[in-house]
Amino acid sequence: MAGESVMSYVVDFVTVSTVGLESSPVADALAGLRANEARYFKNKYGHVFTVEPAEDAVPTVEWVTSILEQERDIEISSRPLEATGFEVENIRMAYVFYESGLSINVMYGLDDGGKRAVGFKLSDGMDVPSELASFKFARQKSKLAGTIRGSYFVIKNEH
Numbered sequence: 001m002a003g004e005s006v007m008s009y010v011v012d013f014v015t016v017s018t019v020g021l022e023s024s025p026v027a028d029a030l031a032g033l034r035a036n037e038a039r040y041f042k043n044k045y046g047h048v049f050t051v052e053p054a055e056d057a058v059p060t061v062e063w064v065t066s067i068l069e070q071e072r073d074i075e076i077s078s079r080p081l082e083a084t085g086f087e088v089e090n091i092r093m094a095y096v097f098y099e100s101g102l103s104i105n106v107m108y109g110l111d112d113g114g115k116r117a118v119g120f121k122l123s124d125g126m127d128v129p130s131e132l133a134s135f136k137f138a139r140q141k142s143k144l145a146g147t148i149r150g151s152y153f154v155i156k157n158e159h
Contacts, residue, residue: 007052007056008050008051008052008056009050009051009052009082010048010049010050011034011035011037011038011049011050011051012035012038013035013036013038013039013042013144016028016031016032016035016144017031018030018031019031020051020053020081020082020097021034021081021082021097023081023099024081024098024099024100024101024123025099025100025101025125025126026100026101026123026124026125026126029101029123029124029125029126029145029146030097030101030103030123032123032124032142032144032145032146033097033101033103033121033123033124033142033144033145033148034049034051034082034097034103035144035145036142036144036145036148037049037095037103037105039144041088041093045088045089047086047088049084050084051082051083051084051095051097052082052083052084053081053082054079054080054081054082054083054096057082057083057084057085059085060083060084060085060094060096061080061083061096063085063094063106063159064083064094064096064104064106064118066159067106067118067155067159068104068118070157070159071118071153071155071156071157072153074131074132075131076098076102076104076129076131077100077129077130077131078098078099078100078102078129079098079099080096080097080098080099081097081098081099082096082097083095083096083097087110090109090110090111090114091107091108091109091110091114091115092106092107092108092109092110093105093106093107093108094106094108100126100129101122101123101125101126102120102121102122102123102126102129102132103120103121103122103123104118104119104120104121105118105119105121106118106119106155107119108155108159116154116155117152117153117154117155118152118153118155119150119151119152120132120135120137120150120151120152121148121149121150122137122148122149122150123145123148124145124146124147124148125146128149132151135151135153136151137149137150137151138150138151
C-alpha cells in the first residue's frame, strides 16, 4: 500500500485512518487532526472533507505556499503529503497536511471585507517548526487529535 497513489480520500472522523499520512513520524496524531477538521466542516457546513495527495493538488499547495511567502516570508521545510481546496458559504478554504505533522489552512473570504487568515495546527508530539518559532501557539484538546497547538495570522493582501 505505501507508495501507491490514492486518488482522493473522504476523511472519516468516526474511524480515524492514517491513509495518505503513513510517512509522518506522528501519523496517528496527524490523522486525528485531519479527522478533527473533517468533523468540524461536516457539522458546521455539511461539507464532506476530501483530501488528495499533494502531488495531485498542486494548485492548492502552490496557493498556500505563495500566501505564506508573500505575507510573512515563510517557507515550510516539511514535505506536503495531502491537500484539499473547497468553498463553503463564500469562503475559499485550503488545507495542506505536512509530513512533520503540521497542518496549514487558509480561510479566504470572497466577499468584500470577508475574513482572511492563515491557520497553523501542530499535531500532538511534534515540535514547533523553526520557520514558525515566532508564533505563539494556544492549546486545545480534541478527542480525535489529543492536544492540538494552533496559531494564525491575518492575510493583508489580495491572493
